[in-house]
Each structure stands twice: as C-alpha cells, then as structure tokens.
Ligand SMILES: CC(C)[C@H](C(=O)O)[C@@H](O)C(=O)O
C-alpha cells in the first residue's frame with residue numbers, strides 16, 4: 062500500500078473490521094439496499110432463525126420485476142411475486158421498503174444516491190452488479206452475490222479481497238453532444254471489456270471534474286462493463302451541491318462537518334496507482350455500440366469492422382458472430398441504420414438530466430413512423446420532477462410512451478422485451494445477445510443520440526441539427 066493513500070485506500074481503511082490476511086479483509090457495510098431479485102436472502106436468513114443485524118442500515122426497492130405500464134400501475138405490480146415477496150419480507154424483518162408509487166421508489170442505483178443513502182466515504186453493498194454506480198459520489202460501492210447478501214443481512218459485514226488500483230485520467234473539455242455515456246463507451250472500446258478486471262478504478266482529469274454529477278453516475282455505472290468491481294470519483298463541490306438536502310444526508314452542523322471530512326477523501330497528490338491511463342477526449346464524437354460486447358463500439362461517423370482485417374482468429378470469430386447476430390454487414394455505416402425501438406431509461410441514463418437532454422432534442426419533433434419509443438424514468442422522484450417541468454408532455458406530444466419507474470427494457474425481466482430480430486437503441490448498459498429478449502438486437506448509446514434517432518427512425522448523429530435546442 063502506498064504511503065500516500067488513494068481515495069479507494071482511504072475509504073477501504075475506514076471500514077476494515079478485521080484483516081483476514083492474503084489481501085482479504087472483513088469490511089463494515091454502511092448501507093445495504095435490496096432489490097426484488099434478492100428476496101431469497103431473506104428466506105435463507107429466516108431458515109437459520111437469524112434477524113437482520115442492522116435493519117436501520119438496510120433498505121429495499123422493487124425495480125427489476127415491476128410493471129412500467131402506467132395503465133396497470135397498482136394491481137399488476139402488487140400481484141408480481143418478486144415485489145410481493147420483498148414487501149412481505151421487509152415487513153417481517155423491519156426493513157424500510159420504498160414501494161411502487163411511493164416517493165423513494167425506483168431503480169436501486171437511482172434511488173440510493175437520490176435519497177442520500179449513498180454518501181461519500183461510506184460503503185454500499187447491493188446484490189446487483191451495477192452497484193459501482195454509487196462510487197461516483199466517492200462511495201466504496203460494490204455488487205455482491207447471494208452468499209454475500211446473506212452474510213451482510215446477518216452481520217452487516219462483507220469479505221472483500223483488496224483489488225489493484227487504476228486511475229483513468231480523461232483530459233477535456235468534452236465537446237457538445239458528448240456526455241458521460243460517450244466517455245465510458247469510448248473508454249471501454251479503447252481499453253477492452255476486461256481491462257478493469259481486478260482493479261478499483263478512479264476516474265479523474267479535467268473532463269471528469271467538469272462532468273455534472275448525474276453524468277458521473279453514468280460513467281461509474283459501467284465500470285463493471287470493463288471488469289472493474291469498483292469505480293470512483295473524488296467528491297468535490299459538484300458532489301456536495303447535488304447531495305445537499307437529500308432526505309438521508311446529514312443536515313445542519315452535521316452536514317458541514319461531513320463536507321469538511323469528505324474534502325479530505327481525494328487521492329493524495331503523491332498517491333501511486335498500479336496502473337495509470339490517460340485518454341484525450343477533446344475530439345470525442347457521440348458513441349454507439351454495434352456488437353454484443355461493450356468494446357464493440359464506434360463513433361457515430363464510423364463503419365462496423367470487417368472481420369477480414371482482424372488477424373487474431375478468436376477475435377475474428379467473435380466479430381463474425383456479432384455481425385451475424387446483429388444482422389449487420391462488414392464495413393456497414395452505423396449512421397442511417399433503421400431502428401424499431403428506442404429505450405431511454407435504466408440505471409445508466411434515466412435521471413432528470415438525461416430526460417432533460419433527451420426532451421430538448423425531441424421538443425417540437427415527432428417519433429418516426431414505425432418506431433416505438435419509450436421513456437422510463439429511473440425513480441418516482443425523477444418521474445414527478447420531470448412531470449413538474451412538463452417533460453412528460455414533450456415526450457407524449459412527440460409520440461413517446463411515458464412509463465412508470467423500473468428497470469424495464471434494460472433487461473426485460475418484467476416482460477418489457479423486444480421481439481425477435483427487432484433492433485433497439487438503448488440507453489442502458491449491456492448489449493449482450495438476448496439481453497432484451499430472445500433474438501433482440503441492442504445498440505447501446507446515450508440519451509441525446511437515442512432521442513435524435515427516435516425522431517428520424519435511423520441511427521443519427523445528434524450534432525446534425527439536433528443540438529441547438531439542447532444547448
Ligand atoms: C438481476 C441482477 C442481479 C442483474 C445484475 O446483477 O446486474 C441485473 O441488474 C442486470 O443488469 O443484469
């Protein structure tokens with residue numbers, strides 16, 4: 062461990078309950094939030110006759126399985142077995158549930174920061190791989206599996222092996238029409254989808270410092286998509302301004318004391334990382350993926366690769382498989398490709414700023430004939446705030462479906478799926494084969510490119526006339 066600690070080191074050290082040797086430590090978990098696919102952990106806890114160790118540090122929200130159809134809001138959602146089990150279990154174990162329709166409900170990675178449950182310098186563990194999202198606040202946050210979930214419920218601690226550290230410096234400024242999603246897609250494409258394996262990543266540099274808070278969530282959210290279990294940003298004035306007044310954030314004198322402490326969390330100037338990477342993003346274009354891995358991405362002006370030019374046989378085979386699955390020809394241009402569906406939502410891009418950016422593009426336009434376009438707010442609070450600003454009306458007037466909060470078409474676990482062979486632009490985070498239903502074809506992108514493409518019916522560069530209103 063370097064004498065001059067990194068952000069990651071500082072938060073890690075604060076939480077070590079026991080050093081287990083060989084790089085392993087038992088860490089205290091400050092906040093634990095369950096989602097509706099974690100329910101069996103309660104069943105196994107009950108089978109052992111154990112209580113929840115710290116119900117006051119444990120929270121829950123049903124997100125994956127809930128209906129996002131505004132017409133069948135309550136009855137269908139309440140009949141959902143996953144959501145019903147979570148409701149019953151949380152009541153039985155004295156855990157606070159943010160239920161469907163209530164303020165506080167939504168996708169677990171949207172609500173925990175929004176409520177101030179995730180805070181700088183804390184540890185957050187959630188039974189979901191995108192828990193790295195919360196690292197954007199300077200939180201040490203990681204996704205856990207079923208066994209760890211039970212352990213956390215019973216002990217409020219979790220065993221972790223200390224990873225290596227990597228700092229990714231993104232040199233800006235970021236050009237117009239380019240956001241957090243484009244930064245992370247470019248990074249994954251450049252470094253590879255497994256370059257973050259066994260690393261805790263810190264995102265730094267002038268582009269990150271200038272990035273609004275919600276774009277930092279987008280950036281950290283996809284850390285796991287290049288293998289990193291943890292992705293963090295040092296908390297700064299942007300972080301504090303975004304967190305101030307949140308329901309579970311400290312208030313008054315406690316807030317002042319907390320901010321003073323949080324300012325000291327940044328990596329020391331002399332801190333050493335196991336790996337340092339610097340990317341220049343000053344000329345970055347909007348990004349979109351073409352294949353079934355997140356490193357199969359392109360700038361909007363580029364063409365999909367031709368496997369013939371790939372010397373590595375394994376890599377060539379995977380390019381060929383993705384081209385076949387995605388129904389694309391080698392060397393084909395991405396811009397101009399027709400799409401059937403557009404999904405603006407998910408824990409990556411469903412916050413108020415995402416919806417504002419998309420609405421600015423859509424305002425006064427129409428969804429192209431034959432395209433089905435959805436906006437699914439990430440939380441009940443986002444839904445209400447967006448409606449108070451009239452964003453729902455902008456989307457509805459353009460022909461979008463304005464849905465209720467949940468994971469929805471990101472994974473389709475609630476039945477919001479694509480048909481076989483249908484092509485979608487999605488602002489979510491995974492483009493794996495079958496992700497949005499059997500035979501579904503998913504292109505991952507940011508909300509501005511997705512909104513522009515919904516209006517043209519083809520994959521569209523938002524810089525071609527769609528940004529004036531958005532600026
Ligand atoms: C269902 C859940 C465990 C899963 C995850 O861990 O990421 C899901 O959220 C996903 O995005 O695929």
Ligand code: SF4
Nearest residue numbers: 191407408468471472
């Ligand atoms: S929105 Fe998608 S990626 Fe995020 S937690 Fe839900 S299913 Fe997973």
